Amino acid sequence: MKMARRGGAAAETLPVSYAPADFTPSRILPASKAVALSLIKVPKFVAEAWRSSPADATAGVLTEKNGKQTLIVRDPETGGPCYLDSICLSADRSVVLQRNGKHVLDIIAEINNRTNFQPKLDKRYQQVLHERHIAEDQSKSRGTVTEMRRDPGLDSLHTLFQFYTPKSSLSTDDTKRGGLESVSRAKAKQKRGVILDSDALKVKLFRLFEAAGAAGLQLKQIAAHTQQPLSYVKTLVEEIAEQRKRLSDRKAVYFLKQQYSVYSTAVEEPPAQKKPKLK
Structure with a gap:
């Protein structure tokens, strides 16, 4: 036809x-x-x-x-x-x-x-379609949300958004107070400093241990002074220090290892001997 x-x-x-x-x-x-x-x-x-x-x-x-x-x-x-x-x-x-x-x-x-x-x-029609797509293709600006941060540090504790959902059982005053506490905690996290490299942080740790002397330092104290993530601080502290009991209150704290500290000669108190049982 x-x-x-x-x-x-x-x-x-x-x-x-x-x-x-x-x-x-x-x-x-x-x-x-x-x-x-x-x-x-x-x-x-x-x-x-x-x-x-x-x-x-x-x-x-x-x-x-x-x-x-x-x-x-x-x-x-x-x-x-x-x-x-x-x-x-x-x-x-x-x-x-x-x-x-x-x-x-x-x-x-x-x-x-x-x-x-x-x-x-x-193959020929595929080439025609390909040329048509190239001719009709237009560069489109795909906008994204730009994150404005005060510091360039990257920390697992830093989050892009902070959410707070108050419990339904709380009163209005408790809800407001809880919301303010949540905001203050979020601001405290945002104030963390820039993540230091391992060498710079070790220098800072040596100074802290020298200032503490025979008293030693707890891991939380070190993280608070250095403003660094706790897991990151713990990794470096365990390289240059070891955990022992303090002589004064028998609390487990970190002391510099023998090759780094002048206080490593401090001898721990001998354990208390058990009293003999009376027959």
Whole structure:
């Protein structure tokens, strides 16, 4: 079956879909004279070739095999055949209207089916799609939320947002007070200093141990003085210090190791001997 372009002046039509209306058209073709049309959609290069072709020229060859339609047209670049596969769309009742006066439309034909024809996805058509995507691609600015922080430090305790959900059993005053405490804790975390490298932090630790002397230091005290994460401080402290019991109150604190400290000669108190049991 061949498809030919219709010669002569085309009738003036409007791209209006069918919709029920209250008015009665001035003229409706009877069933015996009704024209059944097939609406097809083709790629842009096929439509341009059809528009530029002379009147009454063959537009293409439509074949059907096993219920599958294939449209064969002339490739404008290679001059060879170009095969377009059909994609049948859902059938709905549509009509073609023609203007008859200022406020009157005539129903001149009914659309029997609609079909969309697409080229086969071969290497050449893939290249055409790729070039089209590059030509239509536009650089879009994808905005993100910029985090404004007072310090560049990266700490696991630092979070981008601070949330506080008061318990329902608390009163209004307790809720306000709890919210203020949460905000103050968040501000205290934000005041932490820049994360120091291991060498700089070790120098600072040596000075703290020298100032503490024989009293030693607890791990929490070291973290508070250095304003560094507790896990990070513990790793470096265990490299240069060891945990022993203090002579005064027998509390377990950290002392510099023997090769670093002048107070390492301090001898721990001997454990108290058990009193002999009386027989």
